[in-house]
Amino acid sequence: FAMEEIDQIILLSLQQIGIEFPPAVQSLKDFDTDILVRCVVKAIRAIRNDKVFPPTLPKEMSGRFRAASNLVAALQELGYQGEIGYQIFLYPNEKDSRNLCMWLVEAIPKADAGEDEDAFGGDGPLKNIRTALAGWSRVPYAPYGSNTTGRIVLPGSTTDASQLQGLRAVRPVRTFAFRAPSAADKDAASVAYCKDLLPLVSVQAGENLAPSLLERNTTDYVKHVEREAEWNTLGMDSGLSAKDYRAKKLSGIAAMMADALSAALASSAAASAEYSFDSLVSGFRLSEGGDHKGTRFSHQTDFGTESSAVKAIQPPSASKSAEPQMSAEEKAELEKRKREEELAALRSRLDAVTQEVAQFEGSASSFGGNKAQLEQAMRAEKEKTAKMTEEYKMKKRIMDLLPEAEKNIAELRSLAEASSQRLLELGAEWEKHRAPLVEQYRLAKEADSGKRSGYRRALEKVKQLREEIQRIAAEIREKDERQKVLLEEVAKLPKDVNRAIYTKRILEIIRNVRKQKVDIDNILLDTRTLQKDINAATETLKRTYTVTDELIFKEAKANAANKPLYKLLTTLHEDFATVLQVVAETGHIVNEAKDLEAQIEQLASRNSALNMEKINGDLAAMRAENAALAQRAK
């Protein structure tokens, strides 16, 4: 019954994908090779959207075999995991056919795709639209309005017209860090600026708007995530408020930067001899090179060597009038010598000055050393003076007191004694205040640290809660997502009869199952009652027998004539035992027979797959074909 229900559903589903069954077919039991192949081929088409397989098998045996094997391969490719082989198609049996059809019905996409295709006859405009969209999605993105400059031709790009059309607009992505109002703009000036003067983001970023916005958004998101992570780990442990923590981090970074800068400055100062600003500047001059020689010295050498140039710019008037007879070479020679002399004089002067400078430097350093020494000496002297002044004062007092030394010493002693006594008293007095104060401080501190640890615990809890919140939030998001997907699925599900039929059938099946369960329970109850009755009867029998046995035994003892009676009773009892045993054995055998019958039935159902007659026929056909082929080959 149940199997038939399933078969009905399968048949219905198969009919929905456009298979027509002859009226004789009422369940999968009635499937023959042709129908099964038609179903499978149609289903594969619905799943894969192709038309590789013909809906019927060829006539000759070898062709049928090959086609069946191809179908098997296709099914395995689609992911069918049940037992499968060509024999399923050639010698269909109920069980395998059912398994296969159930899987196919499951695998057929339930989306409207199938219906659409049917509606538009498979090759409708919708399919065109789909292929066009798929083609475009492979073309790189290019914003509107972009020109053809900076165009990139991707490697491996084809000459396909549609792709080239996309490529015309391809250009590198550039982003622009635009200014947008943020939560930090709290003061009036910033607000006013953002409100009245700040250009719109689209104006700021220009044609880079989209990538800039995307970048900004990603940056903000990443920033937020990073901050959250840091706050969760380091921030919470620091025991500061979020604001304080940020301020602390800010000052830490500022200090680090200051350190780095000062270190860099120090190192550059140490290396200033080599990398001074002047040398840097002159380095620039030299590197300009070629057409522009900058240093004075190079000018000088130019002047000395390039005599022709000198000659060319010589003011001719004076020399011409004074020494008209001098040839051009002589003049040049004279000029050159003059220049050299001048140069030598200048050099010697330079040497002299350099020497002087060195001397001054030497004396400056010795003066510096002297100065340091003198400062030290002065400090030492000052210390000495202070010490001596003190000593002098002390000695003066002593001198004053010397005349009456004995008396004064005694007096001073007693004075010292008295004042130290007084100090000790004061100390004791102070101690009365000091000790409780210290104690109080320590107690307060302890309480504070107790509070602190309490605070820490609370913080720990807060942290856990936060984690929990995050976890739950993630869960909620996930569930939302799932809900959305499920809603979509529900929307996609066909809303016609199908569902009602399924529900109705399921409900019916459930009802049946319930009924059967009640029946089973009743039967079980009956069996149990019966067992009980049997047990009771057995007991009664036993007791009756014992009583009878005793009675007759006594009688037999008393009267010899009764002896055969006792013998008969024993025999009777034994015989009944044998009868019982036989009955039980019979029951067993009947049970066994039933088991065997069931087994036979099972085997028979399995054997039906191997319909020997048919197989033999097919084998003969195959042999005949082979023979024919062999004949033809000859």
Place this chain on the structure above:
Amino acid sequence: MESGFESIAILEKDTNGDILITWSYPAIEESEKAVLRDRCQLSKEEIDTPFFFSRYRGHWQNFLVTSNPTPEGSALPRVVCFAVCIVSKVFDPERAQALAAILSAAYLRTGSPLKVMEGFLRVFTAGDYDGGKDGKFSLAQFDARRALLVSPLKTLIKTLGIETIIVWVGLLLKKRVVVYCDNLGRLVSLVRAMPLLVWHRQNWNILTPFVNINENELADLKPPYVVGSTDARIRGREDLFDVLVDVSGQRVTVSDAAKNDFSMGSFHKELASFLTTAADDDKIADQDLVRGLAQRVKKLLENLLSLAVEEDGQKKITLEILQQKKLANNMDRFLYNVALAENMTKS
């Protein structure tokens, strides 16, 4: 006889981990209190040496750390360990240590600073103090001159080897010397021996046996000085030293700025080998070594003085005089620097 002791303070580390100056006599200035707190070592989990000393604003601070083994049952229930610091104007750590030991014992026993005050005042007025079972103290047992020789020069030379000569030059030329060692006790004892290299000056006030690297303490350093530190960062502070003695790394380095003043010749080589061989010779006592070195320095100074020119009734040395003598390479510069340091140059 004067004790030289100026003040005494008690620093305590309590069960909360706080380090407080809970008592002092007489009052101590706030900035100095901060230095005491930073230097008292109570924040350390383990203290490698209970007694140590340093110097701040010309005063010697002598610390003696006592741990309280039973904070619960003792007279100081909330104190884990404490330090008694005696501030003195005389360099004699042993003297301060002896008194601090007696006063620490009294404080640990009674839990009250009154006994400490009594002992301190007693020594101040009478020069001796009998603390009963805590111990006895008498100023007469101590001589500040003996304190100079407590740390043997030989140990210093054995530690630094041939590079001792660099330290010697640094001290002779009144340069800034920084010593780094990760063990405080060792550091203090080595720094303490360094003035023995320039015995003729007998100036132990150039020492600051250990400092922490902070503004307040570094501002107190006035060159020439010998400064110790257990903070490894000091090795990177080239602005603080001309010579860096890295005891833990067993290296002596001269800063780039001072390199010129440390070029050495055969004279230094000879002196260095004298120091190292003498330090290894068990027959030579430490005092003999100090004396021998002092004599050599004295001879050097005498020779130098003999080169001086009379001017305005004072003998002066100039670089020109030394340069004219055509001395061995770099010797003129060295001698001039010595003359500078010994205040023998023309001003």
